[in-house]
Amino acid sequence: xxxxxxxxGGAFRFRAYATAAYVPPASLEGMQRARPPPIKPKPxxxxxxxxxxxxxxxxxxxxxxxxxxxxALQELQLLPLPRFAQQxxxxxxxxxxxxxxxxxxxxxxxxxxxxxRLIGQLxxxxxxxxxxxxxxxxxxxxxxxxxxxxxxxxxxDAILARGKSKPVKFDQYxxxxxxxxxxxxxxxxxxxxxxxxxxxxxxxSSTTPAQGxxxxxxxxxxxxxxxxQPATGIPGFTSxxxxxxxxxxxxxxxxxxxxxxxxxxxFPHLIDRERVVRPFRIAGLLGAYNVFALVRGGxxxxxxxxxxxxxxxxxxxxVPEVEPMLRKAKLxxxxxxxxxxxxxxxxxxRKAYTWVKR
Amino acid sequence: MSLVTALRSGRIAHAPAATLAPASAxxxxxxxxxxxxxxxxxxxxxxxxxxxxxxxxDKRGPRDSGAFRPMSVTNLTHPVFQSEQRTQLKxxxxxxxxxxxxxxxxxxxxxxxxxxxxxxxxxxxxxLVDYLLLAKPCSVVRQVTVDMLDQLDGAAASxxxxxxxxxxxxxxxxxxxxxxxxxxxxxxxxWLTLYIPRAISLVNSSTAYAYDARTQTYGQPAFAQQLLKRxxxxxxxxxxxxxxxxxxxxxxxxVPTGAPLADLINVGAEFQNxxxxxxxxxxxxxxxxxKYPVLLAVDDFQALYCTSQYRDPFFRSVKxxxxxxxxxxxxxxxxxxxxxxxxxxxALSMQDTKYRPPLELIEALGLEPLGPSNPYVPxxxxxxxxxxxxxxxxxxxxxxxxxxxSIYDVWQQSKALHIPLADExxxxxxxxxxxxxxxxxxxxxxxxxxx
Numbered sequence: 001x002x003x004x005x006x007x008x009g010g011a012f013r014f015r016a017y018a019t020a021a022y023v024p025p026a027s028l029e030g031m032q033r034a035r036p037p038p039i040k041p042k043p044x045x046x047x048x049x050x051x052x053x054x055x056x057x058x059x060x061x062x063x064x065x066x067x068x069x070x071x072a073l074q075e076l077q078l079l080p081l082p083r084f085a086q087q088x089x090x091x092x093x094x095x096x097x098x099x100x101x102x103x104x105x106x107x108x109x110x111x112x113x114x115x116x117r118l119i120g121q122l123x124x125x126x127x128x129x130x131x132x133x134x135x136x137x138x139x140x141x142x143x144x145x146x147x148x149x150x151x152x153x154x155x156x157d158a159i160l161a162r163g164k165s166k167p168v169k170f171d172q173y174x175x176x177x178x179x180x181x182x183x184x185x186x187x188x189x190x191x192x193x194x195x196x197x198x199x200x201x202x203x204x205s206s207t208t209p210a211q212g213x214x215x216x217x218x219x220x221x222x223x224x225x226x227x228x229q230p231a232t233g234i235p236g237f238t239s240x241x242x243x244x245x246x247x248x249x250x251x252x253x254x255x256x257x258x259x260x261x262x263x264x265x266x267f268p269h270l271i272d273r274e275r276v277v278r279p280f281r282i283a284g285l286l287g288a289y290n291v292f293a294l295v296r297g298g299x300x301x302x303x304x305x306x307x308x309x310x311x312x313x314x315x316x317x318x319v320p321e322v323e324p325m326l327r328k329a330k331l332x333x334x335x336x337x338x339x340x341x342x343x344x345x346x347x348x349x350r351k352a353y354t355w356v357k358r
Numbered sequence: 359m360s361l362v363t364a365l366r367s368g369r370i371a372h373a374p375a376a377t378l379a380p381a382s383a384x385x386x387x388x389x390x391x392x393x394x395x396x397x398x399x400x401x402x403x404x405x406x407x408x409x410x411x412x413x414x415x416d417k418r419g420p421r422d423s424g425a426f427r428p429m430s431v432t433n434l435t436h437p438v439f440q441s442e443q444r445t446q447l448k449x450x451x452x453x454x455x456x457x458x459x460x461x462x463x464x465x466x467x468x469x470x471x472x473x474x475x476x477x478x479x480x481x482x483x484x485x486l487v488d489y490l491l492l493a494k495p496c497s498v499v500r501q502v503t504v505d506m507l508d509q510l511d512g513a514a515a516s517x518x519x520x521x522x523x524x525x526x527x528x529x530x531x532x533x534x535x536x537x538x539x540x541x542x543x544x545x546x547x548x549w550l551t552l553y554i555p556r557a558i559s560l561v562n563s564s565t566a567y568a569y570d571a572r573t574q575t576y577g578q579p580a581f582a583q584q585l586l587k588r589x590x591x592x593x594x595x596x597x598x599x600x601x602x603x604x605x606x607x608x609x610x611x612x613v614p615t616g617a618p619l620a621d622l623i624n625v626g627a628e629f630q631n632x633x634x635x636x637x638x639x640x641x642x643x644x645x646x647x648x649k650y651p652v653l654l655a656v657d658d659f660q661a662l663y664c665t666s667q668y669r670d671p672f673f674r675s676v677k678x679x680x681x682x683x684x685x686x687x688x689x690x691x692x693x694x695x696x697x698x699x700x701x702x703x704x705a706l707s708m709q710d711t712k713y714r715p716p717l718e719l720i721e722a723l724g725l726e727p728l729g730p731s732n733p734y735v736p737x738x739x740x741x742x743x744x745x746x747x748x749x750x751x752x753x754x755x756x757x758x759x760x761x762x763x764s765i766y767d768v769w770q771q772s773k774a775l776h777i778p779l780a781d782e783x784x785x786x787x788x789x790x791x792x793x794x795x796x797x798x799x800x801x802x803x804x805x806x807x808x809x
Contacts, residue, residue, distance in 0.1 A: 251759040254789045264792040270801045273790040274808045286785040 054106040055114060062121040065147055069128045069140070078135050089134060094126050095156040102151070122151050168317035176317045180309030182335050185298030189310030191289050191318065194252045252287040254280060258295055258307065272304035279312040282329045283322040289315065305335060447493040447771050452539070454507075454547050462504050463760035465768045467496040468542055478588040479541075479553040482534045482657050484709075488799070493772040497535050498764045502753055506536060507543050509751075513701040514549070514651040519693045519747075521701035524659060524723055527753035529708040530796020534657055536753060537705045544653040549700065550593050550644055554585070554687075557658040558713050561678050563667035570634065570682065576668065577634025577682045585683075586626045586637055596650055597623070603646050606639045608632050619643055634682045641686050645697045652700035654690055659704030660715035662688055663741050679740060688744040704748075718742045723750040756793030765795065769803055777806060 043049070047056035073079040096119055103110040110118075129144040153159065168176050175192040237243040256263040256276065267273045280286045291311060295303040312331040316323040326332050340349035347353055434441050450456060452466040468476060476495055480486075489495045506523075513521035525533040534555075541553045559565065565581040590597065600619040605612060609632075613622045619640070626636025644652045656662065662684045668676040678684045689695040690702050706715055718737050720727050722745035729735075757765070763784065770779045777783055787802030 251785075253759060253785070253793070255792070256789070262792040263790065264794050264797050270790070270805055273801075274806065277786055277790050278808070280789065281782065281786050284782070286782065286789055 052108055052114075054108055055110065055118075058106065059118060059121065062118070062125060062147070065144070066121060066124050066128070069125065069132075069144060072140060073128060073131060076135065076137065078131050081131070089130060092123075092126055092130060093160055094123060095153050095159050096122055096151055097153055101153075105150075118151075122148060168313065170317075176314045178310045178313040178317065180306040180311070180313065180334075182305030182309060183298050183302035183338050185295060185302035185306040187293050187295040187303065187306035187310045189291060189293045189307065189314055191291050191311065191314035193289055193318065194254070194287065196252070197250070254287050254290060256291045256293070258293050258303075267300060267304055269300060272300050275304045276307050276311065278329075279308055279315055279326060279331050282325055282331065283315050283319065285315055285319065285322065289318065309334060447496075447768075449494065449496050449768070452497070452499070452542055452546075454543055457499060457504060457507055457543065459504060461499050462501040463498065463758065463764050465496055465498045465764045467494045469546075476538075478591045480555050481538070482555045482707075484796070484800075485534055485538060491772070491774045491804075492768065493774075496768060497539055498761055498768070499539070500532070500536075500757070500761050502532075503536060503539050506540060506751065510540060510544065510653070510701055510703075514547070514699065516699070518652075518654075518690065518697035518700050518702050522691055522693060522748050523701060523703050523751045524748050525703070525705040525751050525753055526723055526725055527706075528755040528794065530794045530800075531753045531755045532757075532795045533705040533753050534707070535795075537655055537657055537703060540703055541653065541655050544651075544655075545592065548596060548650060550596055550650045550652045551655065552585075552589055552641075552644075552653070553655045553657075555657050557656050557684075557687075558661040558707075558710060560681065560684055561661050561664060561666035561668075561713070567668055567676075567681070568631075568634075573638075573682065575680050575682045575685060576676060579630040579633045582633035582637040582683060583627060583630045586623050586633060586640070589640070590620065590623045590627060594620075600643075600647055600649065602643055604639075604643070606636075608635065613639075638682060638686055641690070642695075644700075645690075645695055648698045650699070652697045653703060654687065654697070654700070655703045655705075656687055656691075657705045658707040658710070658713065659691075660706050660719055661710075661713045662691070663716050663719045663745065664713045677740075679744065691748065692744040693747045716741060719745045719748075722746065722748050725750070757788075757795050757798065758793075759788065762788050762793065762795075762798060765799065766803070769799070775803055777803065 043053075045053065045057055047053045047060065050056050070079060097105075099110050099112065099115045102115065102118065125144055125148060129141050129148065132138075132141040132144065168178060170176055173192065175190050178189045178191070180187045180189060232245050233243040254277075258266040263273055263276060267276070277286075280289075291314075293307055293310065295307055297303070298306070308331065312326045316326055316332060323332070342349055345353075431441055431444060447467070449465055449467040451469050453469070456466065476489075481489065506525075509521075509523065525536055527533055537553075541551055544551045554560070560578065560581065565578050567576045567578050569575075570577050597620045598618070602613060602615060602617050602619055602622055605615045606622065608625065611625065613625060622636060622643070623640055626633040626640070662678050664678060665675045666678050666681060666684075668681070670676055679688055686695075690697065691704060706719075707713075708715075714728060715725075716738075717727060717729070717731060717735060718741040721731070721737075722742070766784050766787075769775050786808075787798060787806065791798035791802050
């Protein structure tokens with residue numbers, strides 16, 4: 001009977017769906033069962049059975065968050081975004097942790113495809129965050145940022161700041177210190193705005209009409225080389241500012257000192273001097289700034305090129321509006337060209353020895 | 359030596375052609391390196407008329423520095439020259455009345471009829487090149503011009519002992535132009551003016567020299583003759599009223615006391631061998647007379663203190679103060695001889711590296727020495743003597759913006775530039791030259807290709 005029961009029980013247990021023997025309920029009432037099956041602990045999440053619980057937890061959490069955020073943004077009517085708005089959003093700059101770091105966090109191996117899927121979700125969330133930030137919903141943006149922070153690198157700011165130069169500092173006199181390099185030469189450039197002289201400042205603040213009339217020079221028409229400019233007041237006006245002779249304008253000039261010598265003495269060749277003055281011409285700041293520079297290394301072309309770069313950087317710092325102009329003129333670019341090395345089997349970098357037929 | 363080698367070396371180049379012809383016919387080759395020297399053609403002397411000679415001379419223009427000379431307007435017929443739209447360069451005329459304090463920074467043209475000095479005496483090379491390009495000989499009156507002309511006005515009444523001025527300054531600062539303005543001013547103010555624009559040509563052995571046993575110095579007859587002619591040409595009106603105060607016996611004639619000074623000058627202008635003596639005599643006479651003030655103006659003044667390129671019969675270099683005219687100029691410069699009324703004006707030239715101002719002159723003028731100046735560096739006592747008492751008149755190395763603007767205007771109005779007329783271009787060139795006038799014009803305006 002035990003065997004039959006066992007067989008019956010076994011059949012019942014293992015093949016309950018197939019051929020379960022009919023046992024009337026009344027006879028089962030007094031039956032003693034075997035010990036109850038052990039209660040298994042319920043897994044925290046359904047991803048337990050996936051074998052990569054951590055990974056799928058994270059992924060599902062991110063997907064959830066993405067779904068909720070999308071819903072929220074749709075309610076705020078920020079999604080879908082028209083094309084022109086999409087194009088004008090500020091650029092995304094994401095620095096996610098790499099595969100190994102994320103694997104460490106998740107305490108599991110991460111294959112490339114799974115990593116990519118994760119990063120895909122992170123990028124999606126990052127886009128929603130940008131949208132919320134640009135639209136001004138800072139609380140939403142901050143909440144998304146909390147989620148994303150865990151996946152970003154610690155040195156994110158340092159990485160994003162790579163390639164960007166430090167802002168040029170002004171000292172207590174209003175001078176900038178910039179450095180320019182070209183070939184083997186280095187130029188250290190101190191730039192300061194031209195100070196208006198004391199008499200100009202006094203003159204500009206107080207010009208009485210009496211002084212103006214006395215200052216008008218007695219000149220014949222023959223002597224004025226530019227007849228369009230009247231040396232006296234405009235005829236027909238007896239009073240008011242137009243009856244006065246125009247005050248002579250003191251034109252400020254740019255002085256450039258290189259290693260203590262004036263530019264014209266340090267660079268005897270005209271082309272070098274033109275190269276140095278070019279940033280002023282393109283920026284339209286001739287006469288606005290004075291320059292003192294120390295140059296070292298290389299020859300005249302390298303030194304003049306380095307000086308030009310230093311001056312361009314200084315002008316961009318003093319007057320930020322001219323930076324796009326200087327950039328377009330390639331004056332803010334450090335010329336990477338340098339002397340090409342000599343190669344073995346050649347006389348010089350490119351020059352080859354005479355080809356001999358035999 | 360064989361005939362062939364002799365032919366090649368040209369030793370029998372003068373042999374009659376008849377003996378050479380049969381032997382050389384076999385050995386002559388057509389290749390240049392092997393061709394023998396051609397024997398000189400001996401022709402019977404023919405009478406050559408002088409008719410054709412003079413025609414060639416007329417075609418050649420006056421000697422100039424080799425720079426181009428502009429064509430006359432009548433030759434410019436192509437429409438691109440726009441000859442119909444030519445306008446005269448209108449500038450105020452350089453006259454003593456116009457040189458006032460307000461005249462500074464104005465460009466003024468030298469008067470055409472009285473600019474004989476420019477043509478007669480010649481010009482320094484850099485100024486000459488400028489005037490070949492400009493429409494008119496002109497210059498910009500600067501504040502330093504007004505100052506210097508004021509000084510010359512003060513010198514008109516006093517002796518030259520107190521008025522020995524040397525213009526100094528960096529290369530390109532405008533010393534030669536300033537001197538030219540002073541010369542023009544003095545000519546118009548009825549001074550007797552002697553102007554030597556290139557004193558380097560006195561000492562660089564470019565003119566003949568001859569030893570004079572009486573003075574134990576070397577004279578330069580050709581140069582002296584030319585100078586006398588030019589002096590007579592420029593100062594003709596004033597010389598009419600001057601007479602000689604001493605008598606000057608020459609080899610075959612004597613110029614007695616009381617004779618017109620023009621006669622003395624004509625003797626030297628006519629006879630080259632008397633010219634150096636006559637020139638010295640003339641300078642002495644000018645120093646004595648008090649009717650007109652005298653200006654002795656010497657550009658490239660430092661060349662008078664350098665050793666000349668001449669050689670004596672023992673091949674030793676002839677010192678500059680052993681040449682008659684430089685010696686006379688040095689004596690007036692140092693105050694050993696003085697003009698009763700007038701001034702001595704010199705201008706240093708920093709361009710020529712073969713004739714740099716020597717240490718003695720630099721120290722006398724108080725300039726910064728170019729080389730070592732420690733006590734062990736030799737200083738010739740003669741040169742120290744000749745440099746005593748010279749007054750340094752520094753020319754500012756930077757033009758003011760207004761002066762530079764006047765120069766820029768003159769060049770633009772002459773239509774001599776290929777660069778656009780614009781404030782920005784002007785300021786850029788001014789900045790590149792750091793205000794140096796020479797660099798501003800030569801490099802900034804004429805040589806630039808940056809647009």
